[in-house]
Amino acid sequence: MKNKARGWQVITEWLAAHDRQPFVFQEEAWEHYIQGRSGLVNAPTGYGKTFSLFLGSVIDWINQHPKDYKQKTKNGLQMLWITPLRALAKDIARAMIEVLEELDMPWQVGIRSGDTPVSTRQQQKKQMPEILIITPESLHLLLGQKDYPKVFTTLTTVVADEWHELLGSKRGVMVELGLSRLRGLAKGRAPLRVWGISATIGNLDEALDVLLGKPDPTAVIVRARLDKQIELQSILPDEIEKYPWAGHLGTKLLPKALPIILNSKTTLIFTNVRSQTEIWYHEILRQCPELAGAIALHHGSIDMELRVWVEDALHEGILKAVVCTSSLDLGVDFRPVDTVIQVGSPKGVARFLQRAGRSGHQPGAVSKIWFLPTHSLELVEAAALKAAMKEQLVESRMPVLLAFDVLIQYLMTLGISDGFHGAEIWEEITGTFCFRDMTEEEWQWTLSFLTTGGEALYSYDEFKKLEREDDFYICRSRQLALRHRLHIGTIVSDAMLKVKFISGGFIGVIEEGFIARLQPGDAFSLAGHTLEFVMIKDMTALVRKSKAKRAIIPSWMGGRLPLSANLGSVLRRTFSEAMSGNTTEPELKILQPLFNLQENLSHVPKDDELLVEKINTQDGFHLFVYPFEGRLVHEVMATLLAYRISKRQPITFSIAMNDYGFELLSDQEIPVTDEDVHELFSLENLSTDLQTSVNATEMARRKFRDIAVIAGLIFQGYPGKHKANRHLQSSASLLFNVFRDYDPQNLLLRQAFSEAFFYQMEEARLRESLERIYNNKIIITEPAQLTPFCFPIKVDSLRESLTSEKLADRIKKMRPQF
């Protein structure tokens, strides 16, 4: 049947006219699409995943209107295309418009994101384009408009692009909630088709389940089965003995990377944190001034306009290199890019594959990626990545569950548009993956949080937000509605301040905590500028250009991803392989002197061994442990160990960790011996020990920051109208204290704790690794000096503490510190 339909014919003819043939998976997707099914397309970037669904909708439309599809205009919204990044929207729209023009189809393609001008929005309100490309936040803003259901009366399909990226984040929850409403609106019509597009992840089936909400036996996963060839090559230092043991910059190897950049058309240089991009950008310009104007910076804190410019310039091939973070991870198809350099560990296999895929976009082309280590041991990771890629060990993305903060924001959104009926929304929400296990009690709490502020009504209370009329909830305050509208979209939070020139001109955003440490006159670096901090005014950091030679590079904490479990396990294997002496990997061969030194001073652990090093320095007594499980698991494991040791005698530890291991540091000797070390890793009493040892409160406090912003507890002020609202400002940390002391049953507070246990402590993974270690051989060495393994941990400054001493006793031992 497929070739007989008119639409199919039109499309295959159009492709043939361009000497192109549809991929098998595209045809497969079109077929399912025409049948009205929902599903998930799994395809790498650069292989026409957009066309697998977009052309499906075109075929379907032509099939239904074979005679007049070239004339029919103003058809109303047919397809919503949800994309995680505003930058992607332009790209996709461009590709769609091109096709529609060539097919002579008068469909409109619109974009709706934070950057869409008001005039366009109003135009869209009058007449929606047939295809609307939208971010999750803007979708919610649409749901926050009066009479919003009218917009969606003709909608047949929703596509969630880059679904693997949204899944596992609260923006994914926004999509789930948006979908639940759209499905509710489509009741009585043909059911909505819902499709996802995802790169390969470990849990594709689950990714589909999340998208569907309720099980749909007809839904399908269409796999492209196109293996992209990826070649990894490391940039090796000439003398490994002189390459630093610790560090995270990697600029020492820049001279070796420059020829690669100069010999390529366009190079993307991926770093792990935003501060690193700034440093690399400056360093490239310093060492190669002729690149001025031909290189650019791209990260999440840079002004949108500048980012769009960089992306356009990448398309046009006028840039020689762009230094970027994960902000360019996603599927933008920059054809001129032929080289990718990864600086430092990518921390996970999936991320690495995605970045490698940024080059060599032509189907069949080999994607080449250079790995540039920031310290010597990181070279082991290059070898581990090769093995993991060979074995296709790709990580899973865990979907977010019971995100009450997002739910509260969503209900308020419905409240400011047309209001909502409790029973109807309850049914829709419990049909999502995120909220399917929500209890009736939790739902009632959520509603009362929005209507009475979570307190039983009493005479003194003046709480105002949603008003309740039987089972109908609505916001009648225009001021609150305006504030909420400005607030949607601040889901990626961290307390960020805008940075502006004192003479005017927006540069980007920066973490409040960083600015707070600056004194007026200090120089810092942002978006490639060296800036002098002048003052903070109205939630904006005012700066002027600086000529200072040395500038402080801001650190953005958010960027530090932990090593994935997959990569960790391959890494352990790689270390034992390295010591076997018969490796062929160049990365491991060059590291041989370092391994030898480690072996001489201490030991290189084999696959079934855990290494523990006891070292004394002038800082105190150190205990280093190397489970290779990633920073988050190490943080918890370290605290657990510290707690179990501190039960033996009153002792205070400070704790440091990196992705390979952790350190306990104390001012007294740490009582651990070959005989009693095993029981420190025992699973016995794990739950109780964890509860008492881990600073769950501090972890939850950190998690609460995002939650408070998303749920609308942090008042961010109206643009240009700050003074009158100063009395409404508070910090998330203060709110956390207040809830903990006065309202411990608050669901948002509980969410903070469960997020801490699930994401921060990775409890499941911790159990697995403890079990593994308990059954391993534990080797304790007492090196006379710091070893290559422990050095990177020792210089890491992320520290926690654990104590079994009384607070007052501790303070007596302490000194004020400034």
Added chain:
Amino acid sequence: MEDVIYNFQEQTWHLSAHRAIFWQEEQALIVSDLHLGKSTHFRKAGIPVPANIGQDDLYRLQLLITAYNPVQVIIVGDMFHSSENNDVPYFKLWRQQFAHISFKLVKGNHDILGAHLYEAMNVEVYDTLSIRAIHFVHEPCDSSDGYTFSGHLHPGIAVAGAGRQRLRLPCFYFGRNCSILPAFGMFTGLAMLEPEEDEAVFVIAENTVLKVN
């Protein structure tokens, strides 16, 4: 009630872990930055913070008054957080049980209620207040004569020890010319201070007051 006695400026100061000072010679209870009505102010604007924080703060003040039995309460500014709300009548009621004690408010930047309201609450309002060469001014400043008690900052201090431990705690600060009181209200944050070597600092750690500098 646990407190620490500090002799300074030839006077006797009881530093209470409840974030207040009792001035023995003047029989005065000194507090600063109560920010009463703050949670109500937030709730009125649709931010659902717990409602009873202000009442809890007043309950602590009540405990302090009962314990020290002062003749006067000096508030070094920021008594109410913002414009009038339902915490004002609540305070009025609460105030009646201590009708015999005078309440003296040294105006802070948050004290924006109308004069008639303070009058109705039986609170005397001052721009600055001086008793025995001690000046009370809301915002810390170095005056050339005498010594100043102030608030405004919500002072806190970071203490560190071996093994790179770090804690942030509210504190009483006694500088060369000026002392800063901790914020009394529990719905307040901390601003970190960096005292000089010769300045006294007392931190509040749970229920105890400890000298750290």
